[in-house]
Amino acid sequence: MSTSLGFRTLGAAVLISAFGLSGAAVAGPPADWSEVPEKTISLFYPGQSSYNWLLSKEHKKGNRKVPKGAACLDCHEDDEQDMGDAIIEGDHPLEPNPAEGINGFIEVAVQAAQDGENLYLRFKWETQSDGPVRVAVMLDDGKVPNFAAQGCWLTCHDGMNSNPEAVSEDKVKAHPLFGDGGMKKKDIRKYLAASRTDEESSWDKTKSADEIAKIKASGGFLDLMYWRFKDGKPQTKDGYVLEYRNGDAKSSIGDAGKSTGELKDGVYTVVIQRKLDTGHPEDDKILKVGSVYSVGFAIHDGKVKDRFHYTSFPFALGIGVDADISAVSVK
Ligand code: HEC
Incomplete structure (x- = not known):
């Protein structure tokens, strides 16, 4: 600098x-991160707890309140570690093939700062691997119903790649929107209920491309950004979730070189940054100083992929203002 x-x-x-x-x-x-407040949160292993499962009878009591928009944390405060351990240990309906030798949760110290130009998020955790790690941030500005209360689970459905009833490549290829005549996909990824027509938000009951474009234009999508660190070097992916986990037309977190990932004495420290105003409201959320947003985090810790990640409940992120996590002003 x-x-x-x-x-x-x-x-x-x-x-x-x-x-x-x-x-x-x-x-x-920040020149000195030790001056920035730290919030420790537990990211836990969610197994196959898709939104469909949350609405099923197996999700005792939750199944009636979740569709009404109840917050996960209303019932699950401080549950994360127990839930992650229960799911990863095996013999749990939410995990048919538990990965061996990984913990049910990771405790992550999160810090945030903003300088009027950029948002900086710092994550620090004891890693279980010397392999690559991936940090994903999902972010909303209040346009996606229930995201503030229910977070990333809103995007997770049966039929998705590595979830129950994962849809076969043949079926995806034959689908009018996702298939060979449309988006040319081979599997189903995260999506929002608003893009579907039926109550179960089934993978194949999609609204028309025009209707989906209208939802997107009115901001009814989630910003989803990834930073993958391999040998300390970041690679980024900038996307959004609506009818699919799409890539942005133009990545606005592309100056990856400015984000940093360091592994030292078994502790990973990752600092990621993105512009507050990326200039692309069509597929990014534009962040304003003085406003509060909702965020959910996911970390792939080591040589794991797909659903073998640790996920957080949603938190409020204040840009220069108080919230669960406050991006303090640095200049
Ligand atoms: C009205 C209360 C309520 C709400 C709201 C709620 N749950 Fe639950 N949930 C429960 C109960 C009760 C159980 C079963 C007891 C337990 O294992 O904690 C449960 C179990 C779970 C489990 C399985 C845990 C295990 O150890 O087997 C997961 C995962 C879960 N809930 C996720 C969520 C998520 C994600 C949300 C928000 C989208 C949510 N729940 C909202 C009440 C709730």
């Missing part, structure tokens, strides 16, 4: 933009 963060004034910012330089030249992550 070439400019001292302490001296960034409004005048300097205006001057710099007048010269046509990117504001990123002066913006930057």
Whole structure:
């Protein structure tokens, strides 16, 4: 960082933009993360707890309240570790083939900061692997019903790749929207109920492409960003979830080099960044200082893929304001 963060004034910012330089030249992550408040959350192994399962009788009591929009944390405060352990240990209806030798949960210290240009999120956890890790952030601005209460589970359905009743490639290829005549997909990925026509949000009961485009244009999608760190180097993927887990037309978290991942003494420390205003409201959520958003996190810790990840319940993220997790202002 070439400019001292302490001296960034409004005048300097205006001057710099007048010269046509990117504001990123002066913006930057906190010089000292130890001054930024830390929130420790437990990400747990969810097995096959798809939204369909949450609505089934097996999800005792939850099955009646979840469709009414009840928050997971209303009933599951401090449950994460027990649930993750119960599901991973085997002999659990939510996990037919438990991965061996991995824990049911990971405790992650989360910190957040913003400098008027970028959002910085820092994750720190004891890793179980020296392999690559992947951190995913799902983010909403209140446009997706129930995301603030129920988080990532809203996107997780039977029929998806590595979930119950995973749909065969042949069936996907024959589907008018997803198949060879449309999006040319081979499997089913995350999606939102708003993109489907039936009460069960079945994978194949899709709304028309026009209707889905209208939902997207009104912001009814989730921003989904990934950072994968291999040998400390980040690779990013910028997408959104609506009728499918789509990639963005143009990645706006593409300057991956600015995110960092470090493995030291068994602890992974990852700092990811993205612009508050990416300039692409069509497939990104535009973040404003002073506003609160909802986020859910997922971490693939080591050589695992698909559903073998750790997931969080949703949290409120305040940009420069108080919330469950507050992105404190640094300048
Ligand atoms: C009205 C209360 C209620 C709500 C709301 C609720 N649950 Fe549950 N959930 C339960 C009960 C009761 C059980 C069964 C007892 C247990 O294992 O904790 C359960 C079990 C589970 C289990 C299995 C845990 C295990 O150890 O077998 C998972 C996973 C789960 N819930 C996830 C969720 C998620 C995700 C949400 C939010 C989308 C949610 N629940 C919302 C009441 C609720």
